[in-house]
Amino acid sequence: MASEGRLVFANSDAATRGLQELTGAVARIELRWGDSLLVDPLTPTLAMLAAPYHELRVDTAGHGIEETGYFTGLAELGPAGWKFRNAHWSVAGSPPLVP
Numbered sequence: 001m002a003s004e005g006r007l008v009f010a011n012s013d014a015a016t017r018g019l020q021e022l023t024g025a026v027a028r029i030e031l032r033w034g035d036s037l038l039v040d041p042l043t044p045t046l047a048m049l050a051a052p053y054h055e056l057r058v059d060t061a062g063h064g065i066e067e068t069g070y071f072t073g074l075a076e077l078g079p080a081g082w083k084f085r086n087a088h089w090s091v092a093g094s095p096p097l098v099p
Contacts, residue, residue, distance in 0.1 A: 001015060001084070001086075001087045001088070001089075002086075002087070002088045003088065003089050003090065003091075004090055004091065012083075024060075025059055025060060026057055026058065026059055026060070027058050027059060027060045027062070028056075028057070028058040029055065029056070029057050029058075030055065030056040031053060031054075031055050032053065032054045032055075033051045033052070033053055033071075034051055034052030034053060034054070036051065036052060037049070037050075037051040038050040038051065044077070045076055045077040045078075046074065046075070046076055046077075047074075047075045047077075047082075048072070048073070048074055048075075049071075049072065049073050049074075049075060050070070050071065050072045050073075051070070051071055052068070052069070052070050052071075053068070053069055053070070053071050053089070054066070054067070054068045055067045055068075055069075067091045067092075068091070068092045069089055069090050069091040069092050070089065070090055070092070071087070071088070071089045072087070072088050072089075073085075073086060073087035073088070074086045074087075
């Protein structure tokens with residue numbers, strides 16, 4: 001999984017560990033997908049997904065952080081069901097200044 005041009009989780013095990021660590025620091029997460037969800041079937045076992053999202057994270061001290069952005073991912077159907085093979089999200093923000 002990548003975000004903002006950086007690899008955040010190199011594999012499923014890293015993502016699982018990261019989410020476990022997150023549960024100690026975050027009291028609540030609200031994730032809402034936008035209405036324009038796109039699902040493009042590529043093969044019977046692969047699909048590309050894309051959607052805008054809005055997320056609210058509240059830490060254990062009660063401080064909230066809101067993000068709006070866009071998510072894309074490649075999902076694969078395996079024995080345990082659909083899982084993401086690759087995912088990327090980017091947070092909407094002001095464009096950088098050009099010198």
